[in-house]
Amino acid sequence: MNTRPRQKVLIVDDEPDIRELLEITLGRMKLETFNARNVGEAQSLLKRETFDLCLTDMQLPDGTGLELVQHIQQRHPRVQVAMITAYDSLENAISVLKAGAFDFLTKPVDLTRLRELVTSALLVPARGVGIDRRLLGDSLPMRNLRKHITKLAGSHATVYISGESGSGKELVARLIHDQSPRANQPFIAINCAAIPSELLESEFFGHRKGSFSGAIEDKPGLFQTAHGGTLLLDEVADLPLSMQVKLLRAIQEKSVRCVGGQQEVAVDVRILCATHKDLGTEVAAGRFRHDLYYRLNVIELRVPPLRERRDDIEMLASHILKRLAADTGQPAARLHPLALDALKSYRFPGNVRELENMLERAHTLCENKQIEAGDLRLAEGNCGAEGGVPDLTRIDNLEAYLENIERQLLLQALEETRWNRTAAAQRLNLSFRSMRYRLKKFGLD
Ligand SMILES: Nc1ncnc2c1ncn2[C@@H]1O[C@H](COP(=O)(O)OP(=O)(O)OP(=O)(O)O)[C@@H](O)[C@H]1O
Ligand SMILES: [Mg+2]
Helix, strand or coil: CCCCCCCEEEEECCCHHHHHHHHHHHHHCCCEEEEECCHHHHHHHHHHCCCCEEEEECEECCEEHHHHHHHHHHHCCCCEEEEEEEHHHHHHHHHHHHCCCCEEEEECCCHHHHHHHHHHHHHCCCCCCCHHHHCCCCCHHHHHHHHHHHHHHCCCCCEEEECCCCCCHHHHHHHHHHHCCCCCCCEEEEEHHHCCHHHHHHHHHEECCCCCCCCCCCEECHHHHCCCCEEEEECHHHCCHHHHHHHHHHHHHCEECCECCCCCEECCCEEEEEECCCHHHHHHCCCCCHHHHHHHCCEEEECCCHHHCHHHHHHHHHHHHHHHHHHHCCCCCEECHHHHHHHHCCCCCCHHHHHHHHHHHHHHHCECCEECHHHHCCCCCCCCCCCCCCCHHHCCCHHHHHHHHHHHHHHHHHHHCCCCHHHHHHHCCCCHHHHHHHHHHCCCC
């Protein structure tokens, strides 16, 4: 029996609904949760229990989350803290990061982000942890990517991070920041696609009280709050053209003027941008300004899709399974060699994120702590050596390529027939003899 103690998380919020939501979500991650309604209760719990992580609201009845972060930094420095804050108090969140918090989330809480944050807070305790332990993969493209990140981290250059959905663009941006001289300053990731267009200008550059209905107080923008640090413009291709002009101006002038304000304020931010779309295509289609494109695309870092670095799949899978085991306090599930084969020939349209989700599901569903190919629920149409029309540029050995396809099809037929070899042979219209020969050839007997 595994007797590893569950990791403990302290939740500090005066709203019962939020506490309950966090408790349920973290409980499902097999974490032990404790609740406090205010700073005072949190401080006494911190004296009694040894926590791994504290998630705190910003506004509390008897103080602020910031005071709690400072208290934890001084008295319980091994405890990670993350802040949950209303969107319009982002500036507070920045001071919290500066005070030493690990990260922050905005309300309403996005549960996927919450789980990602908690996982990294518990597993990547120090910001300075080596890049090769955070951006995994021993394939040549990944080794090159890490080299480029380390080199670029030292410069002030704008970097355009391209890559398919779920391939690790945000992780790359974080690593550039964490390795840079700005590491102790804020890292702000802004999802351009998620902000309503009429709020973009005020979100980016801030606003003065009364400058539009709803502007009830002065508010700094993301450029000001990222001052001294790094600003990731995520999904930048989704910015409307009108906002692109204003962004270009801010980058060129290195200053911003808030909505309703009279004065330009100098800002020092390093800009990184990312999108899963092809920016060149967006420019050609007239949806993205070419002058902004040239400004942003000073250096392009391409994060390769997982199917171009299949050698990394095994290492990633084993890392993810270990993490799931740590999350659940159970022994890690083993990946059956055939399941690994199936993963290695899967197309992974959703890249590393898809692999994470797939293994999480399989880890919960599998029996006897062994993940079989069937537990992975690979999407049809993306299975098989290359998933679709073969691409000649990826084929350097026709025989090996065809054998791989043959092996995958045999496997699928065997799984479909619950490893009844006679039925599998019939399914493929092979004689039993021929089937036996092939099973032997591929070591599947
Ligand atoms: N090389 C890697 N090593 C370890 N974890 C990785 C790697 N690449 C991606 N991940 C993990 O995969 C998940 C998705 O990564 P990330 O959010 O950076 O992708 P993205 O390219 O920004 O995706 P999207 O286009 O959907 O925004 C994260 O949990 C991230 O930590
Ligand atoms: Mg992203």
